[in-house]
Amino acid sequence: MSQADIGLLQQALGLLRAGQPAQAGGTLARLSAAGQQHPDALYLAALAGDGLGRVGDAEQLFRAAIDRAPGNAGYRNSYALFLSRLGRGAEAVAALEAAVAAAPDHAEAWLNLALLRQERGDLDGAAPALGRAAALTPEAPRVLAATGALAQARGDAPAARAALTRAVERDPADLGARARLAKALGQQGDVAAALAALGAAEDPQLATIRADLLADAGQMDEAVAAYRAVATRWPGHAEALTSLAFLLPQLGQPEAALDGFRDALAGDAATPGLWQAALAAARGSGDGATLLDWAAAAERRFGLAPEWRLARLTGLRLLCRFAEALDEVRTEQARFPAEPGLANHRAWLALRQGELDEAEAAALTASRMIPLEQTAWSLLSVIWRLKQDPREAWLIDYDRLVRTADLVVPDGWSSRAAFLGDLRRVLEARHVTRNAPSEQTLRGGTQTRGELFATTDPVLIAFRDALRRTVEQSLAGLAPQTGHPFLGRLTGRVRLVGSWSVRLQGQGFHVSHIHPQGWLSSAFYVALPPEVGSGGEAGALTFGTPDASLGLDLEPRRVVIPQAGRLAIFPSYAWHGTVPFHSESPRLTAAFDALPV
Structure with a gap:
């Protein structure tokens, strides 16, 4: 690679680190034809594409870089994180397993492998990967924080407390470790120490955890005030609004449950994630009319998407508008055939309307798309019972299971x-x-x-x-x-x-x-x-x-x-x-x- 190309690569890397993927992509385009095929150039182009939301292009570039340098664990590590963000967890784990096989001393890849395995519920697989990361970088704050998180997932609050305390001492700015430490202390019943670990809570996540701790301790008035303070200071923070929406009905205030979301959605900064959280809260409250209103508003703002249509269907069901909902879900399933939630809705609605063959077909479709999710199987148990199908006994032998x-x-x-x-x-x-x-x-x-x-x-x-x-x-x-x-x-x-x-x-x-x-x-x-x-x-x-x-x-x-x-x-x-x-x-x-x- 020429010195000119090396200089352009360094410039592109600096732009990526500065959060300027478009400019980085423009710089990479100035490389020579040979330079553009260098694995480092392909890798940086993948990062730029990812930063610009060009998922398909980014994936092709990641793969091309890895093909040209299969022993580069850094490429595989970044590719795995990319896959994880897309919800492709199994592929991400496989990419990280390939990374540590190529470079057994790559501590970051071991750490990310541990984190992804834990995220997927494989605690036994996470432990040895985290052990390798800890052996390579024993006092790294991220490793200590991950050690605490794994101990927390296993219910070992004392070990979580010890590891997370060290992580916070090593990196006081690590808000995630501080949050986990507070939760570990709260699980041990030491609410005062948990609140102290949060400090001034000048962050919406920490401030929400503070409210959670107060609620767990039975200090409900203080908890409600703390949640509302988070909503006022950080109006787009969905977690506090969700907690408040689910807490207020338990305190005898169901009519106020969705007020925080109503205020937040009226602002200009409401993100799709906030709208999704609001819809989930309305669904949990059983408020079908609000679901319909908010689903329509979200679609006007962000465009047609399955999540808005799923929310609308739930609203129609809550309002007992079953025939209308069944007509709509048939249309939506044709529009979004890869959305399993629509198949489950169609199965439920067809069953409700007595269309057993249609219900069975939709439930079987959902069971193939998401076999570990239980809704389709529950509907099939009823459908096969009504059809006097012997598969009911195969599916749910009540005397044996x-x-x-x-x-x-x-x-x-x-x-x-x-x-x-x-x-x-x-x-x-x-x-x-x-x-x-x-x-x-x-x-x-x-x-x-x-x-x-x-x-x-x-x-x-x-x-x-x-x-x-x-x-x-x-x-x-x-x-x-x-x-x-x-x-x-x-x-x-x-x-x-x-x-x-x-x-x-x-x-x-x-x-x-x-x-x-x-x-x-x-x-x-x-x-x-x-x-x-x-x-x-x-x-x-x-x-x-x-x-x-x-x-x-x-x-x-x-x-x-x-x-x-x-x-x-x-x-x-x-x-x-x-x-x-x-x-x-x-x-x-x-x-x-x-x-x-």
Whole structure:
């Protein structure tokens, strides 16, 4: 490469670092014909194309650079990050695995491999990659922060606290590490230390975490004021507005839930991401009219896109305009055939309107497009039941796949009853709101905030470990079955990915629902009123009766009578709800979703 070309490459690199991709691309165009084919030139051109949003061109240039210099781990590392931003996580992981194979001492590639594996839920795969990064750069702030994040994901709050404290000490300006440290401290119950770790919170993310901590501590007035302060100072910060929208109904203020979003959307700085968050909040609030208004406004502002049409369809469903919605989804699916959400909407709407063949075809399409998402399978369980298709029994054998077991007695307790007494006291202290979350399925009760098992509380840690052991022992009675959406993923080991507690008052119940992002779901009975489980089905867990808004009068396929200390597990696509009960005493449960490891 000539000296002139080398100078142009250096100039282009400087422009890219200064955030000027267009100028960098212009500089690269002045290279000689031979210089433009040099791998460094192709790589910088890929970065410029990415910066300009020319995704297709950027990908071709990344690949060309890698083809000419397959041993360059830096190219592969950047290509992986590019793929990750496009949502192509599996390809990104493969690119990073190739990078570390080409250059085993490339610490950044090891670190990014760990981060991507963790993002995809592969905690066991993330650990050795992070170990290699730590061995190469043991005190690098990003490595320390990633070590803390991985410990946090595994529920090891003390290890997270230690690593994140070191990360913040090494780089006080790392807001992500500071945020994670505050969360780790909050999980340990040290709210004062968590708030201190946030400092002055001169950043919307940190200020939102401050509000979260106040809410978790039960300081609701202070939390609401803190969320509103974030919304006033940083009106486009969707996270604070979302938290406020979901908190206010639990405090008895549902009419104010969407006010923050209304104010923010009226401003000129509202981004597509803010509009999407607003639509999600309106959907969670069950406000179909607002969904229609906001979806139309977003489309006028940003142009036609699947997310706006999906929001409109949800609004029509909430307003019970089913025939209109079915006509529209047929048109939209032809316009956006690669959008799985439209296939799920069409399946639901066709089922609601009695078009079983159309519903089945749409649900099967969705199940092929997103086989791990549970909505299509849940609809197929109903469609095949109505069609008396034997595939219903293949999909959801209620006698075999709905499983119950008594909790393994945790280490350190003399009996299950003794443990349940301690667990009840811990859980009741975590119910700090007055009403049910509007976006959840319970009616007449409360739900704990955040992840129940993101804690250092010894009772909850023992509970988590006992649940995992109980689940794995129960699943040992099932055999893997290729092609089955539940049994086909059976490995014998699980990890808990969501956890919460529900306290239902008299007349309380759960509407029938599924868990779209799960694989295995559950209900564990901590404490029951005397009226529940003493004969009859009051408070019972029912399976096979779908969402009432589908307008189908179907009896349960199975009923599980609650018993304190007993765990029920089932596929996340199984429709389940509870029967209301009459009592002066509450019904206390815990639940989680799990994925195979």
